[in-house]
Amino acid sequence: MNPEILRRLRERAAGCCEYCWLPTGGHALPFQVDHIIAKxxxxxxxxxxxxxxxxxxxxxxxxxxxxxxxxxxxxxxxYHPRLDRWTDHFRWSGPLILPVSAIGRATVRTLNMNDPESVMLRESLEQERNRR
Ligand SMILES: [Zn+2]
Structure with missing residues (x-):
């Protein structure tokens, strides 16, 4: 992906994954461009x-x-990041992303948003933030 496009996307998303809100750098691997509607x-x-x-x-x-x-x-x-508002479909419960709509439930399940590794990662990032 063109680095300029990735930069613009990162800016628009305020540096966080548009699905799970993980901040850039939260994963060792670089963030990616998702086609919301696949080609x-x-x-x-x-x-x-x-x-x-x-x-x-x-x-x-x-x-x-x-x-x-x-x-x-x-x-x-x-969930469609351009058409939907995140808080209409999800809410936080500590490190868990809880769905609050059918779209939220289907998305949390399909994207495996609360798998143990992701939850642990969110917990450790939160602890890191609290230490600062
Ligand atoms: Zn994510």
Whole structure:
């Protein structure tokens, strides 16, 4: 990915993953450009369709545009960083991201947002912040 595009995305996202809010540098691996609507589904190669994403979120999201809501077993579209407001679909409970909508539930599940490693990482970043 063009470094200038990545820089613009990072700026727009205030330096955090647009899905899990992990700050840049939270992972050893560099952040990536996510196609919100994957190219195989007709998604465009432009800033409106790009999200700034950590490796974890981008890997689990892959080309998915929908997931299964674990409460209803219905197919639900995933959270869309350009169209949706994060707080309409998720809230924090300590290091856990709790879904508050069907879109939130499908996204938390598909992106595996509360896997033990991610939760531990958020806890250690929080402890680091508190030490400063
Ligand atoms: Zn993330």
């Amino acid at each position: 195989q589904h007709g998604g465009a190669d432009n800033l409106d369709n790009f999200a700034y994403a950590c490796v974890h979120c981008n890997c689990y999201k892959g080309p998915n545009v929908a997931g299964i809501d674990p409460d209803t077993n219905m197919v639900v579209r995933l």
